[in-house]
Amino acid sequence: MEKVIIAKNLSKIYIKGQFNFDSLKDLIHSKFRRTEKSSEKKSYTALDNISFEVLKGDRICIIGENGSGKSTLLKILNKITYPSYGSFVISDKMVSVLELGAGFHPEFTTKENIYLFASIYGMKIKDIDNIIDNVLDFSELRDFIDTPVKKFSSGMHIKLALSIFFNLKAQIFVLDEAFSVADNNFKDKCVKRLLDLNQDTTLIFVSHDYELLKKICNKAIVLQKGKIIFNGNLKDLIKWP
Amino acid sequence: MYGDLLKIFFLKDFKSNFKQTVLGPIWFLIQPIFSTLIFSILFGKVAGLSTDQIPKPLYYFSGIILFNLFTELVNKNAIIFRDFKDIFSKIYFPRIIAVLSVSFNVLLRFILQLALLFLMILIYSINGINIKLSLLFIAMPLFILLIVFIGIGFGLIIACYTIKYKDIQLLLTYFLQFFIYTTTVIIPFSAIPNKYKTFVLINPISNLIESFRHSLFGIGNFTYLSFVYTLLFSVSLFLIGIYLFNEKQKTFLDNI
Numbered sequence: 001m002e003k004v005i006i007a008k009n010l011s012k013i014y015i016k017g018q019f020n021f022d023s024l025k026d027l028i029h030s031k032f033r034r035t036e037k038s039s040e041k042k043s044y045t046a047l048d049n050i051s052f053e054v055l056k057g058d059r060i061c062i063i064g065e066n067g068s069g070k071s072t073l074l075k076i077l078n079k080i081t082y083p084s085y086g087s088f089v090i091s092d093k094m095v096s097v098l099e100l101g102a103g104f105h106p107e108f109t110t111k112e113n114i115y116l117f118a119s120i121y122g123m124k125i126k127d128i129d130n131i132i133d134n135v136l137d138f139s140e141l142r143d144f145i146d147t148p149v150k151k152f153s154s155g156m157h158i159k160l161a162l163s164i165f166f167n168l169k170a171q172i173f174v175l176d177e178a179f180s181v182a183d184n185n186f187k188d189k190c191v192k193r194l195l196d197l198n199q200d201t202t203l204i205f206v207s208h209d210y211e212l213l214k215k216i217c218n219k220a221i222v223l224q225k226g227k228i229i230f231n232g233n234l235k236d237l238i239k240w241p
Numbered sequence: 242m243y244g245d246l247l248k249i250f251f252l253k254d255f256k257s258n259f260k261q262t263v264l265g266p267i268w269f270l271i272q273p274i275f276s277t278l279i280f281s282i283l284f285g286k287v288a289g290l291s292t293d294q295i296p297k298p299l300y301y302f303s304g305i306i307l308f309n310l311f312t313e314l315v316n317k318n319a320i321i322f323r324d325f326k327d328i329f330s331k332i333y334f335p336r337i338i339a340v341l342s343v344s345f346n347v348l349l350r351f352i353l354q355l356a357l358l359f360l361m362i363l364i365y366s367i368n369g370i371n372i373k374l375s376l377l378f379i380a381m382p383l384f385i386l387l388i389v390f391i392g393i394g395f396g397l398i399i400a401c402y403t404i405k406y407k408d409i410q411l412l413l414t415y416f417l418q419f420f421i422y423t424t425t426v427i428i429p430f431s432a433i434p435n436k437y438k439t440f441v442l443i444n445p446i447s448n449l450i451e452s453f454r455h456s457l458f459g460i461g462n463f464t465y466l467s468f469v470y471t472l473l474f475s476v477s478l479f480l481i482g483i484y485l486f487n488e489k490q491k492t493f494l495d496n497i
Contacts, residue, residue: 075494081332082491102331105253107260116253119246120332190346 002091004172004202005054005077009086012047012072012226022133046072048088048226052201055172056092061205061234063215064223070206073223074098074176077204078221092202095121096174100161100181106150110141110160112150117164131167138189139163158182166193191215243335248496250342255349269350270357273309277302284427291432293460296365297373299358303457304426306354307450310347310385311392312417317343318396318482321412322404322493329494337483344393351385362457373459381456384449387475391445394475394482401485404493425450430462444470 025132043138047069054060064070075081077088078096104113114135136142139159149157157180165173179190194216197203205217211218213234220237222230230237244395259265275299284290285297292300318340322329366372403410421427423440424447433441441447448471451461 081494082328096332098331103328105257107257108253112253112256116249119249120328120334122242122246122334124242125248127243 001055003053004056004058004092005051005052005088005090007037007077007086007088008051008086010047010050010073010076010082010083011045011085012069013084014044015048017028017192043074045226046157047083049074050223050226050228051086052221052228052231054172054204056202058219059203059205059217059220060210060221061207061215061217062221062223063206063208068223069226071176071222072226074174074204074206076220078174090172092171093122093169094172094174094176095165095168095170096176096204097161097165098174098176100158104149104157104161107148109143109148113160114164117161118168121168121170123169124167127169134167135160135163136217138193155182159186162186166190171200173197174204174206177208180207218227243338246334247338247342247345250338251345254346258346266353269353273302273305273354274357276305280305280427290427291429293429293431293454295458295460296370299365299372300429300454302361303358303454304424304450306351306358307385307388307453308421308424308426308446309354310351311388311446312420313347313350314344314389314392315399315413315417316394317347318393319399319403319410321397321400321486322489324430329490336486340393340397340483340486345388346390347391358457372457375456375459377452377456377463381453381476384453384456385401387471387477388446388449390479392451392474394478394480397482397486398478401489404489420446423447425461429460442462442467445474449475 050069050073062070072081074096075098076083077090077094078098080098103117104115107118111132114132115125115128118131119125123131136145139162141156141160141163144152144156149160152160158179162179162182165175175221177240182190191212194205196201203216205213207213217234219232220230220234221228222237259268262268279303281297285292285301321339321343324343325336327370329336329339383468398407399413409430423444425433425441430438430441430447430451448462452463452468452471454461455463
């Protein structure tokens with residue numbers, strides 16, 4: 001099978017305490033109080049020398065406790081932050097929702113936000129014209145097409161964001177804790193949508209809902225304190241972290 | 242591929258400026274018109290400052306809109322990381338699109354104001370005021386472009402150094418308020434005492450305002466030497482700004 005993501009020796013190190021000054025006053029203040037302050041500046045390794053590969057068509061889940069490095073890993077793969085060391089190659093078009101609703105403009109209507117959101121993901125306006133009906137059907141928000149999204153409930157926000165996301169043109173989809181807040185009916189619809197993805201589409205899924213993961217995914221990467229402690233078929237994973 | 246995103250961002254900025262306003266884009270014109278009125282009365286009538294023999298409204302309006310183009314570009318670009326933080330931290334797209342979309346919006350505002358200036362020139366000409374368009378008229382878009390370069394460059398440099406400390410951003414408002422008095426928006430170069438002329442000449446914004454007026458009315462100071470200096474200054478500042486922005490956007494999310 002073709003490799004769509006190759007990551008080599010990825011590390012991400014954050015410096016703790018380096019940027020905690022809110023104003024010039026705090027900075028000057030801290031320069032004069034040079035007691036144990038400087039020794040407090042420790043680095044924090046969010047990701048520690050991680051290497052892995054993802055094949056085309058994989059349904060891969062990333063599992064780990066809070067602070068194990070899942071989000072950092074996804075941020076790096078999405079080019080939102082840069083790795084301190086290491087490199088990676090992604091050879092397909094990848095889209096991801098790291099937080100639902102980011103990118104919406106509250107004053108804009110549903111329709112305007114569909115165009116805004118989809119174009120941030122690199123879609124052309126004429127391609128968005130083609131998906132808009134699917135988005136409205138899937139989200140069940142057709143009646144609210146001219147309503148500003150600031151009037152939406154948080155549930156409606158999520159439905160709209162996910163509906164656009166599922167209609168994006170891409171080969172790799174990344175979902176982070178995505179539909180934990182949606183109602184059951186919509187959740188089922190999303191799960192069905194994910195199960196119906198064709199064999200050439202790759203899925204990376206982050207969740208703590210193990211029943212859901214078992215249903216959708218076939219492979220797993222388990223992270224602990226920034227290191228990979230398991231990488232293989234989901235059914236071979238004996239102990240859930 | 243991201244051309245459409247630029248278009249949509251541009252429209253988003255444009256529309257969100259006028260959601261919940263009655264007058265809409267007319268606001269683009271109200272501010273410079275009021276400033277022109279106040280300047281004409283205060284500096285023109287009361288203080289009796291020279292306007293190089295051209296009608297006061299034309300003189301002040303042309304300076305004000307050009308100076309506003311500069312300050313607006315600085316202000317909008319200086320807070321670019323803050324304004325786009327939510328999107329930058331969730332989705333990848335070429336970050337320069339954000340710079341372009343806010344800058345094009347400022348430029349659009351300027352173009353509307355420029356159209357009004359041309360209308361004013363036309364009305365004055367019909368009423369018998371002699372306005373000498375100079376040969377430099379064809380270079381006018383270049384003068385505007387250089388102002389844009391300085392505005393974006395300066396704004397982005399501020400943006401890159403105010404991620405950690407917001408103090409400079411607070412200082413910026415005051416700086417820009419006072420900066421207008423060091424330029425030739427109000428006092429023409431010809432009326433400035435000789436011993437201060439050097440200060441005006443090393444200020445690229447003053448040079449560009451003078452050149453701009455020279456191209457429109459045939460007045461003001463224009464020398465090729467100061468133009469070459471201004472050209473080099475503007476392009477370098479722009480390139481430095483873009484370079485710093487490009488470097489900073491890789492790490493800024495780790496820093497806020």
